[in-house]
Amino acid sequence: MGNNDGDGINRRHALECMIWAGTGVLWTVAGGVPKSLSLLDDVEAAEAAKSGFTFLQISDSHVGFNKPANPHAIETLKEAIGRIDALPEKPAFLLHTGDITHSAKPVEFDDANEIIGSTRVNVHYVPGEHDITDQATENAYLERYGKGVKGGGWYSFDQHGVHFIGLNNVVNLKKFGLGFLGDEQLKWLEDDLRALSSSTPIVVFAHIPLWSIYPNWGWGTDDAAVALGYLKRFGSVTILNGHIHQLMQKVEGDVTFHTARSTAFPQPAPGEALSPGPMVVPADKLRGMLGLTSVTFKKNKSPLAIIDTSLAD
Structure with a gap:
């Protein structure tokens, strides 16, 4: 089996479908394959909100962070929330995929809740x-x-025919800080899914990605394969994560994995630094690497649109 098959390389590239930080992009997912439609503008945002039920993802607000990568993280969180307030159509709800605070101090949680x-x-x-x-x-x-x-x-909860599942994979972290779900949570997940029809759209959200992006940096979940095994019978599964502070997407069969930007600071691409952590970028580039994610679901139709918007857009 050689590696000089151009079509095979292209297929693998399409399957990986990794997107780095940039401006807002509208994604539609049909037959498990994401397709980039266009850069987001106000007209598209309004039309997306009218065409189906919409929810937003925000992640890694790190309230309390004030290091050189972004000395004003609380202000960029306010900017992101301001974007939500300015939407012509309010989302059904907001998912926050973790690292609400930077050091779990009560005052940080208080500030985050207020904003x-x-x-x-x-x-x-x-x-x-x-x-x-x-x-x-x-x-x-x-x-x-x-x-x-x-x-x-x-x-878990249900809305507009979609089954949402929130998981905690940040306790009892494994080697290099890999996420971990544990037997008790996995058993609950299996039971939670058992009664659902395979045609039920599923959205899973957790902090650390459920696919192995870069295990040496802890960018993956040790026992994710068990959870994914329970999900494989469903025809539409979207998994939303934070933690890595940048946009990456991957499609495996009927499962789409999507990570979100932070509202606080960027991190380096996998393997492009000695370790993960806050990355200092020029001040005029920072807001282009921070942002939030909007998802529109159209009942009884595939596609599902994922819209990533940076604070610079």
Whole structure:
């Protein structure tokens, strides 16, 4: 089996479909294959909101961060929330995929709640590793955001015919900081999915990606294969994550994996630095590497549109 098959390389490239930080892009997913339509503008945003039910993802706000990569992270979070307030059609809800805070301090959570809560849009949270640093902060997180959740903070809900699943993969991290779900959560996930029809659209959201992007940096989840095994019978699965602070997308069969930008600071592309962490970029480039994600679902139709908007757009 040689590696000089051009078509094979192209197919693998299409399958990987990794997108680095840039301006907002409208994605439509048909038959499990994402297609870039155009750069987002206000007219497209309004039409997308009217054509189906829309929700937003925000991630890695890191309230409390004030290092050189972005000394004003709380201000860029406010900018992102301002974008939501300015939308012509309000989203059904907001998903926050973790690292709400930078060091799990009560005052950081208070500031985040005040800013994010100003949208008056319902918010569904999952924790990041900066939100749960030990047993005490895990308990504090669950006191704030744990109403109605199972175990260590996992839960599901249904809206507009879509089944949403929030997972916690930031406790008991494995080698290099790889995410971990654990047997209790995986058993709950299997039970949660059992009664659903295979035609039910599924959206899973968690902090650390459920696919192996760069394990040496902890950019993956140790036992994700078990969870993905439970999901493989469904015809439409979208998995939304944060943690890596940049846009990357991958399609495997009927599963689309999509990571979001941070609202606080960028991180380097996998392997392009000695380690992950806040990346200093020129001030005039920073907002182009921060942003939020909008998803539009059209009932009884494929496609599902994923729109990534940077703060510079």
